[in-house]
Amino acid sequence: MSEFFDLSTLDTAKLADEGVVMHFRHPESNEKLPLWVRLKGADSEAYQRVADASLNEVFKQIAKAGKVNRTAADTREEQLNSVCAMITEWGGFSKNGAALELSDDNKKEIFGWRGYGWALAQANTFILDRANFLPK
Numbered sequence: 148m149s150e151f152f153d154l155s156t157l158d159t160a161k162l163a164d165e166g167v168v169m170h171f172r173h174p175e176s177n178e179k180l181p182l183w184v185r186l187k188g189a190d191s192e193a194y195q196r197v198a199d200a201s202l203n204e205v206f207k208q209i210a211k212a213g214k215v216n217r218t219a220a221d222t223r224e225e226q227l228n229s230v231c232a233m234i235t236e237w238g239g240f241s242k243n244g245a246a247l248e249l250s251d252d253n254k255k256e257i258f259g260w261r262g263y264g265w266a267l268a269q270a271n272t273f274i275l276d277r278a279n280f281l282p283k
Contacts (some may be wrong), residue, residue: 153239156281158173159190159277159279159280159281160190161282162280162281163188163189163190163194163280164191164192164193164233165187166185166186166187166188166191167185167186167188167274167279167280168184168185168186168236169184169185169186169269169270169279170182170183171183171184171185171269173277177193180239181239182237182238182266183238183240184234184236184237184269184270185235185237186230186234186265186274187235187274188233189274189277189279191233192210193233194208194229194232194233197228197232201225203237226271227258229271230258230270230271231254231255231258233274234254234270235248236249236255237249240257240270259271
């Protein structure tokens, strides 16, 4: 008698497309912070579009010059753009006492500032961890 496994229990696409809420953790104490974002996952159509655009740029450089002309700064910028593109909602963010509305500029300001690198790292790790997008 053969056993079967229901692959639909491991299908991450639906939740990756819808997005899942991630609460940020304090970088030292690991305590939950009152900051959260809804993130799309690595298996979402949106993430695939961002990843494809990045790879297509590499292919264009190879076709044009026969080599890839990229820097570490380019890679950091791609990571920032990728994370920002996956944020669909957020809460708890303020600066100088004023609430920050969700906007592309505010996302880039917060996640692009090197002093908040821990936030970018947490969001990127969450996006890439497919376990976060498994059906419950």
